[in-house]
Amino acid sequence: MSAVKKTNPALIVGKYAALAFYLIFALFPLYWLLKIGLTPDALIYSEGTRLFPSEITFSNFTTVIFQTDFVAYFRNSLMVSLGAAFFTTLFAAGAGYAFSRFVFAGKRIIIALMLVTQMFPLLMIIAPIYKVVADLGLLNSLTSLVVVYTAFNIPFATFLMQSFFDGIPKDLEDAAMMDGCSRFQALRKVVFPLTLPGLGATLGFVFTAAWSELLFALMLISRNDAMTFPVGLLTFVSKFSVDWGQMMAAGVLALIPSCLFFIFIQRYLVQGLTSGAVKG
Amino acid sequence: MISRTQKSVRPGETRARRSLYLQYMVEPFFYLSPAIILIGAVVMLPLIIGISYSFQSIELLKPFAYGWIGFKNYVDLWSDRKFWIAMENTLFWTFWSITFQFLLGLGLAMLLNTQFFGKKLFQALVFLPWAVPTFLSALTWAWLFNPVIGPLPHWLAALGILSEPYNILGDPKLAMWGPITANIWFGVPFFAITLLAALQSIPGELYEAAEVDGATPWQTFTKITLPFLAPMIAITVMLRTIWIANFADLIYVMTGGGPANSTQILSTYIFTTAFRKLDFGYASTVAVALLVILLICAVILLWLRKKLVKI
DSSP states (O other): OOSSOOOOHHHHHHHHHHHHHHHHHHHHHHHHHHHHHHSOGGGTTTTTTOSSOSSOOSHHHHHHHHHSTHHHHHHHHHHHHHHHHHHHHHHHHHHHHHHHHOOOTTHHHHHHHHHHHHHSOGGGGHHHHHHHHHHTTOTTOHHHHHHHHHHHHHHHHHHHHHHHHHTSOHHHHHHHHHTTOOHHHHIIIIIHHHTHHHHHHHHHHHHHHHHHOOHHHHHHOOSGGGOOHHHHHHHHHHHTTTOHHHHHHHHHHHHHHHHHHHHHHGGGHHHHHHHHHHOO | OHHHHTSOOOTTOHHHHHHHHHHHHTHHHHHHHHHHHHHIIIIIHHHHHHHHHTTEEOBTTOGGGOEEOTTHHHHHHHTOHHHHHHHHHHHHHHHHHHHHHHHHHHHHHHHHTSOOTTHHHHHHHHTHHHHSOHHHHHHHHHHHTOTTTOSHHHHHHHTTSSSSOOOGGGOTTTTTHHHHHHHHHHHHHHHHHHHHHHHHTSOHHHHHHHHHTTOOHHHHIIIIIHHHHHHHHHHHHHHHHHHHHHOOHHHHHHTTTOSTTTTOOHHHHHHHHHHTSOBHHHHHHHHHHHHHHHHHHHHHHHHHHHHHOOO
């Protein structure tokens, strides 16, 4: 659009009002979470709807961290999410590379199957997975969660990786292979370094997805010491359903890892979200 | 790829041909197999097992009643009032969530497509809800709707929408709007991001031409922006419809399907049947029903994709 343009003042005001609306809508719930977390217990009811607490305290945070199983949940979730992110990215990179660089029999069918797995309700397989995992004696183990999350996230991650590989000129590999590299060597020495940002983005996506998965974790994990963060927080909520300050403090703490990853992957959001929809 | 496949193989070079064959038929599967095996074992196989469950009686609480029962679960489903309520709720939940997410997302995308001070920061902050884990969004909104701790009931009462500040999550008539609000909050960034990408791909010359020809902003919007966005809108809305219809976390955490099943959608019904009642047979039956509905959606989506995206 042209830079110099007659602008209607009403439009400008409207625009900034709209911007403010979106900003408040997006941030207010998170602000409220933080506010209750910081409000001393004594003031929670008397200042219920005040926008700013008259006093703040960090005692809710310290209690949550030091006197509950919170740290254990956090560690479990971290292990599951990192494990799932690592394996998903590894396998999805392979599959994405195959989709990007080869024409082969059955490619369309495999892509279609992967798209279908993205669409059908994963809850549908919660009962069979529970039975299989139970029969294998893997209930309450973090391994089962890593395996399940890895499988669930591979299709999306594959399309994402494929779009990254598509962005790397094929000539580079061809040149390396012309010079005597095998395809695998070319992959390792030429393509891999170029696709590092893509790998990072995929890691981030899978990590956030695994970090917030609740229902399968709820089904497969019942022992307190194996609980992941969402499950732990839910039991925390039902167990201490009166301690609002602590619950919200726990919520704020749960936000930290996903926000960190979010900042990290934001550049790739568009690519990631659109690649699954339009490529293939 | 092209340069290699086009390399002509002279007759008699059978070994070369065989190695080419190997290279193109076998090598891709070397890269693909871990992904395929895992998806097959963890998603596809359980899917088949799950469909077979729907013809069996598998209630963990009644281990002596195990066995094949033919279509009994489906017959029960047909006369299960809860199932039809859940079906209706799924439509209500999906329709209103999508509508608001789309409209607000489109508005946000159009705002982000203009220039203003502090845009980068604004964008990062407005997209933040997308980063919040779903269970946490659900808890946050459940707390906001709680009159003891949250301001929303008091504000709604002050505006005259509620007669007194009470928790709408406990009111069968209004409860569904709680999770819908949370879903809108959570989903707007997704629509904004995808639509923004589509907006940025519209050639700027078109707008300049429209301006020269004296088009009003509304005309520019309906005659240029919307037609260009249409394929992206169709695909995103379809994908999102399927995704939201499946999306049980928010409702499960906020209301657990209650009060009186007023927020029970099909996917939460599957989960509560499996998780609370441990009736795996019937849960799988509901799941198959949901799968059939979604498959129809998916077929439409794939058809649309083919029609609209020419890459």
